Amino acid sequence: MNSDADPRFQRSRQAILSAARALLLEKGPVAVTHAQVAERAGVGRATVYRHWPRSDELLAEAMATVPMPLLDNPTAPTRQWLTRELTTLAEQLALADVRAVATTLASTALWDQQMDARRAQFATILAERLAGALDAAQDRGEVTLAVPVRDAAAFLVGPIYYRSTIEHGPAGSTLIETLIAAIGAWSAP
Amino acid sequence: MNSDADPRFQRSRQAILSAARALLLEKGPVAVTHAQVAERAGVGRATVYRHWPRSDELLAEAMATVPMPLLDNPTAPTRQWLTRELTTLAEQLALADVRAVATTLASTALWDQQMDARRAQFATILAERLAGALDAAQDRGEVTLAVPVRDAAAFLVGPIYYRSTIEHGPAGSTLIETLIAAIGAWSAP
CATH class of the missing domain: 1.10.10.60 (Homeodomain-like)
Known part of the structure; x- marks a missing residue:
């Protein structure tokens, strides 16, 4: 028909x-x-x-149909790339539609295979992109990491996600700069 | 009747x-x-x-009816208290029932006032207890914080929450020790 x-x-x-x-x-x-x-x-x-x-x-x-926050391809210097990308991610997670989709995804993923596949894909993209960027930055001598690269997404994105979805507040530049400073010892720009 | x-x-x-x-x-x-x-x-x-x-x-x-992870009253030395409490919190967030309630709370809080009040209460208890413990630790000379105390819950609990609800993995002792080390400069025990 x-x-x-x-x-x-x-x-x-x-x-x-x-x-x-x-x-x-x-x-x-x-x-x-x-x-x-x-x-x-x-x-x-x-x-x-x-x-x-x-x-x-x-x-x-x-x-x-709601674009979820991901990270653009890394560019050097890595510290500036991180500041820019985490600021964008925080701004996106402050939007009502992104917050609704993110929390619905985290919840429904526990009971729905299709949703769980989307959750896993989202988590993997963020984790791999951050790990790749930080590994490369360390190889170039930009930073000496204090965090295993496999924990970088939890370390950097986790606080912004928690601030948005549990604390219902904005992740401001102080929090973002503190996270970036805490992930390792950065060499002078 | x-x-x-x-x-x-x-x-x-x-x-x-x-x-x-x-x-x-x-x-x-x-x-x-x-x-x-x-x-x-x-x-x-x-x-x-x-x-x-x-x-x-x-x-x-x-x-x-599902007990949510909170933090016990702080005891000194603060670093050991943090290790113990964040380890317990990570173990609780790895339980299926706690994860189900936490993600359902974060999602339904966006559309239900009663749920939102519970979310806010949960967030406030964690934030105030951590801020109080870290303020007192700094006053006692245990630590010089690298993070504003108002960001301590996002900084310490956020990565554990993200690891559990988005990455679906365990927050192990490496991640927890890294977070505690990164929140400030601890004086020798």
């Missing part, structure tokens, strides 16, 4: 995804049901079922 | 709370519905409604 090329099909798909994302941000993941999404999107419930037979898959796809 | 003193009322209340907690751990907060809790507890759905007219309040009360 419907096909991916049908413009009406594409339009209702976009309307459903937007409605699911809006419900997640306003009321949380429990509100992303076929009935509530249909009402918000102004389509019939059968249409929602046709696109997403399962509401957990609709939730996952709505969450995927 | 029923009263708090009625032993049958108390028994069904306990059965419902246990069922709600088991469902939360096995399937997540979305499974804590009147219907599923009634089935698991072996009581009628009307009985669940009589005790908890709202399922979000039942979820909150089931979550409150």
